[in-house]
Amino acid sequence: MHKPLPAARMARRVALQNLVLAIAAAAVTSCDNLDNFEVDVGAKATIPPGTILDELLGVLAFDDFQSINLTQELDNQGVTKEDVDSVRMISLALVIDGPAGANFDFIESIAFFAETEGQPKVLVAELDPVPKGQTSLDFVVSGAELKPYVVAPSMKLTTTTKGKRPPQETMVSAAAVLDVDVTVPGC
Known part of the structure; x- marks a missing residue:
């Protein structure tokens, strides 16, 4: 008792x-x-002016988006690709860097896709229609799961664009933010 x-x-x-x-x-x-951290990915593109023979825009190529490897960013966080549970784009924006007075009126619509070998091309962000008079654009992100693309040796972001080339050479910056969810030992 x-x-x-x-x-x-x-x-x-x-x-x-x-x-x-x-x-x-x-x-x-x-x-x-x-177990979540954000990774910023940026790129720049120069769009040549349109000519009478070459007016359609077609693809907007951002060289730095052609081979994205997040191994260093993962290493900086103390994790490996095997620790990645999920990756989603949380924002994408474009900004006109020059010339002064330029805007995105030459683009009617634009979509960004993630691609890597062995995976289907997947929509990650789009804007249709592109609002007139804008010098910066914030995209609607799809929320697509990007883990298979991020853990691949490299992924790329490509575009599909409707519009015409601008009247003068135009410089554009792109900034994407990815949310990376990882397994943390002991959690």
Whole structure:
């Protein structure tokens, strides 16, 4: 038969149990925040002016998007491609860098796709129609799962564009943000 614990001892035991529960809850919350990080990917393109013979835009080529390898970014976070659970694009934007006064009126619609060997081409972001008079564009992202593309040796982002070449050489910057969800040991 057990004797009842004195009130002070019981209060300490309850306080200790509450502390253990609070630490456990904090650890779970911390793991939720630790297993996701964002990776910024940027690129630039120069669009030559249109001529009478070569007016249609077709593809907007961003050289830095032609071979994306996130191995270094994963290494910086202390994870490997095997630790990746999920990757999704969370934003994509284009900005006119020059010339002064230029805008995106030469583009009617534009879509970005992720591609890698052995996987189908997948839509990641689009804008249709492109609003008139804009010097920057924020895209609607598809939410497509990009893990198979990111863990491949390299992936590329390509475009499909409707429009005409601009009246003068135009420089454009692209900025994409990827949300990478990884497995963190011990979480």
